[in-house]
Amino acid sequence: MVAIFGGLDKDSYDRQYTDTYLLKRIFQYFKPYRKQVFWTVVGFLVVSVTSALVPIFIADGVRILGQNNQDVLLILMVVLLIAAFIQYGANWMRRYLLSFVVGNVVSQMRKDAFAAAMERDLAFYDNHKSGKIVSRITSDTQEFGDVIVIASDVISLLIQVLMLSVVLFSQSVALTLMVIGTLPIIVGAAMFFRWLARIATRQGSRAMATVNDTIQESVAGISVAKNFRKEKFIYDEFVAINNQSYRINMWRGFVLAMVFPVLNGLAGFAIALVVYAGALHVYWANIDVGTWFLFIQGVDRFWFPFINLAALWSQFQQALSATERIFALIDADNTVIQTDKKPVGQLRGKVEFVNVTFGYSPxxxxxxxxxxTIHEGESVAFVGHTGAGKSTIAKLITRFYEFQDGQILVDGRDIRTFDLQSYRARLGIVPQQPFLFSGTVRDNIRYGMPDATDEEINDIAYRVGNGEWLETLPNGLDTDVGERGARLSMGQRQLVSLMRVLLEKPAIFILDEATASVDPFTESQIQEALHLILKNSTSILIAHRLSTVRDADRIIVLKEGRIIEEGSHEALMAQGGHYAELYNTYFRHQSLEYVENAKMMFAQPEILMGDAS
Structure with a gap:
C-alpha cells in the first residue's frame, strides 16, 4: 500500500472529523429543505411498504394455488399490479425530490467552499497549490452529491428489513432468529470494508487533486514550457502523476469490487441454511409451504439490503472523505487576524511602523x-536588492500577511482593529504583474467600482494623454483583453491597472512597479497616470524605474530589512553610498545622460575601431 499511496501527503490544513460530526454538519445543509425531505421520506416509506408486501402477497398466492381458488388468485394479481404502479409513482417522486435537494445542497456546499477559498489569506496560497484547492471545490462536492443520491436507497432498504422482520417473526420465530443469527457475519464484513474503503477513497481524492493541480499548472505555464521546449518533460511528469492516480483508483476499485462477491457468498450460505431448515419445518408440519416460500423470498430480501448497505457504506465513506476535505478547506485558519471590526471612515493616509517584526517563517x-513614518500625502520610493524587504512592507500595509510583533498604524489607529473589507476599499494596489480578467478594457477598469458609469470611466481614460493610449487598442475601451489580459502588451496592462486605481481615488496608493521594459510612448502614458495618482494619495512605491524614483518625495534604501539610507535622489547620490551603488547597477542605464553617451559611442564606430587597432 505504501507503493500505491506514496507521495500523497495530506495538506497541512487537513483535519480528521468523526463520522458523527460530519453527519451532523451535513444535516445542517439539508435543514432548509425540510418540506422536500419530508415528502422524500414519504416516498421512501411507500416504496418500502409496497416492496415488503410483494413477497407476502406471493406467499399467499402459493397457498391459494393449493386451494385452487381462481377468483381470489385473480384479485391477488390485480393487487400486485396496483402495488407495482404505486411503487413506481412513489419511487419517481422521491428520486425527483431527492435530486432537487441534493443539487441545492451541493451548490451551497460549493459556494461555502469557494467563499472560504476567497477568505484565505496570501500566506495560505503560498503553502498550498491552487489546483488542489480547486479540486476540493469541484470534484469533492460533486462526488458527495453523487454518493448521497445512491446511498439514499439504503433508507428504503432498511425500512423493508424492519417490515419483513415483523412479518417473518409472526410466521416463525425459530426461522427468523436463524436468519438474524447470521447478521454479525455481514456486519463484521461491512465494518472491515468500511475501514478499507475510507483509506482508499481518501487517498483517491488526494490523487485526483494532484492530477488537477498538475493540469492547471501545465496549462497556465504552457507558453514558458514551449519557449524552453519542455512539452515532453511536462507530459512525462503528468503521465507519472496520472499513473499514480490510476494505481490508486485501481486499488479503490478492487476494494469496492470485493464487497458484492464476498457478501453474496455469505448471503448464499444463509439462504441455503434457511432453505434446509424451512424444509424440515414443513416436513414436521410446523409451517405450511406458503410460509416456507415466504422465508425463501424473505431471506433474499432480508440480506439484499445488508449486502447493498455494505457496498453503499463503502461509497458512503467516499462521500464522507469528500466532505472531510471540503470542511477542512472551509475550517482552515487564516494567519491574518483582526482584533476588531471598526469602521474605517475617511483616511488621511499617515502610515507608521512601530517596532514591527515579521518573517514569512517565524x-x-x-x-x-x-x-x-510615512506622512499624509507623501510619496515614498523603496529601493534595494531582491529580498531587502520592499514588497514585504507593502504586503503588511495591505494586511495580506500577519506581522509577529509591533504595530502598524494608519492615521494613528492600529490596522488590526479595522474592518478589513472597509480598510482595503481605501487602498489602491497595483501589483508587479498586473492581472486582468476576461472581458473588455472597460470591464477591467470598472472592476473595483462596479457601479461606475461609462461617463466616469471615459473621463478617467481620457485624463491620461487625452486618451491617446486608447488609439493603440483596436476597439478602444471595448477591446477584449483575452484570458489574463493576454491580448494586451505588458505596458497596456499596467495602464489599465492604474486606471482602476484612478477610478477608486484611494487614500493610500501602493505600487509594486513592473520590471518589464515598455515602449517610450506607453512609458510616458504610465508616468502621467502615476502623477495623477501621486498628487492625491499617500504613495508607497516599490520602484524599478528611474523616473518613478526621482519623482518620489523621499527615497528609502533597504538592506536586509533595515533602512540604511533615506533622502532625495540628489542627496543620496552625493553621499556615494548604497543608493549610488544601486543607481549604477539598476537605474543609470535609464538616465538621459547615459542614453546620449551610448548614442555617441555607437555613432562613431571608426573611433572604436581605431582604438582597437
Missing part, C-alpha cells in the same frame, strides 16, 4: 524591530 525574520 524563525527567519525579514523585518526586525522596523520603524518608519
Amino acid at each position: 524563525d527567519q525574520p525579514v523585518l526586525k524591530n522596523f520603524n518608519l
Whole structure:
C-alpha cells in the first residue's frame, strides 16, 4: 500500500472529523429543505411498504394455488399490479425530490467552499497549490452529491428489513432468529470494508487533486514550457502523476469490487441454511409451504439490503472523505487576524511602523524591530536588492500577511482593529504583474467600482494623454483583453491597472512597479497616470524605474530589512553610498545622460575601431 499511496501527503490544513460530526454538519445543509425531505421520506416509506408486501402477497398466492381458488388468485394479481404502479409513482417522486435537494445542497456546499477559498489569506496560497484547492471545490462536492443520491436507497432498504422482520417473526420465530443469527457475519464484513474503503477513497481524492493541480499548472505555464521546449518533460511528469492516480483508483476499485462477491457468498450460505431448515419445518408440519416460500423470498430480501448497505457504506465513506476535505478547506485558519471590526471612515493616509517584526517563517525574520513614518500625502520610493524587504512592507500595509510583533498604524489607529473589507476599499494596489480578467478594457477598469458609469470611466481614460493610449487598442475601451489580459502588451496592462486605481481615488496608493521594459510612448502614458495618482494619495512605491524614483518625495534604501539610507535622489547620490551603488547597477542605464553617451559611442564606430587597432 505504501507503493500505491506514496507521495500523497495530506495538506497541512487537513483535519480528521468523526463520522458523527460530519453527519451532523451535513444535516445542517439539508435543514432548509425540510418540506422536500419530508415528502422524500414519504416516498421512501411507500416504496418500502409496497416492496415488503410483494413477497407476502406471493406467499399467499402459493397457498391459494393449493386451494385452487381462481377468483381470489385473480384479485391477488390485480393487487400486485396496483402495488407495482404505486411503487413506481412513489419511487419517481422521491428520486425527483431527492435530486432537487441534493443539487441545492451541493451548490451551497460549493459556494461555502469557494467563499472560504476567497477568505484565505496570501500566506495560505503560498503553502498550498491552487489546483488542489480547486479540486476540493469541484470534484469533492460533486462526488458527495453523487454518493448521497445512491446511498439514499439504503433508507428504503432498511425500512423493508424492519417490515419483513415483523412479518417473518409472526410466521416463525425459530426461522427468523436463524436468519438474524447470521447478521454479525455481514456486519463484521461491512465494518472491515468500511475501514478499507475510507483509506482508499481518501487517498483517491488526494490523487485526483494532484492530477488537477498538475493540469492547471501545465496549462497556465504552457507558453514558458514551449519557449524552453519542455512539452515532453511536462507530459512525462503528468503521465507519472496520472499513473499514480490510476494505481490508486485501481486499488479503490478492487476494494469496492470485493464487497458484492464476498457478501453474496455469505448471503448464499444463509439462504441455503434457511432453505434446509424451512424444509424440515414443513416436513414436521410446523409451517405450511406458503410460509416456507415466504422465508425463501424473505431471506433474499432480508440480506439484499445488508449486502447493498455494505457496498453503499463503502461509497458512503467516499462521500464522507469528500466532505472531510471540503470542511477542512472551509475550517482552515487564516494567519491574518483582526482584533476588531471598526469602521474605517475617511483616511488621511499617515502610515507608521512601530517596532514591527515579521518573517514569512517565524524563525527567519525579514523585518526586525522596523520603524518608519510615512506622512499624509507623501510619496515614498523603496529601493534595494531582491529580498531587502520592499514588497514585504507593502504586503503588511495591505494586511495580506500577519506581522509577529509591533504595530502598524494608519492615521494613528492600529490596522488590526479595522474592518478589513472597509480598510482595503481605501487602498489602491497595483501589483508587479498586473492581472486582468476576461472581458473588455472597460470591464477591467470598472472592476473595483462596479457601479461606475461609462461617463466616469471615459473621463478617467481620457485624463491620461487625452486618451491617446486608447488609439493603440483596436476597439478602444471595448477591446477584449483575452484570458489574463493576454491580448494586451505588458505596458497596456499596467495602464489599465492604474486606471482602476484612478477610478477608486484611494487614500493610500501602493505600487509594486513592473520590471518589464515598455515602449517610450506607453512609458510616458504610465508616468502621467502615476502623477495623477501621486498628487492625491499617500504613495508607497516599490520602484524599478528611474523616473518613478526621482519623482518620489523621499527615497528609502533597504538592506536586509533595515533602512540604511533615506533622502532625495540628489542627496543620496552625493553621499556615494548604497543608493549610488544601486543607481549604477539598476537605474543609470535609464538616465538621459547615459542614453546620449551610448548614442555617441555607437555613432562613431571608426573611433572604436581605431582604438582597437
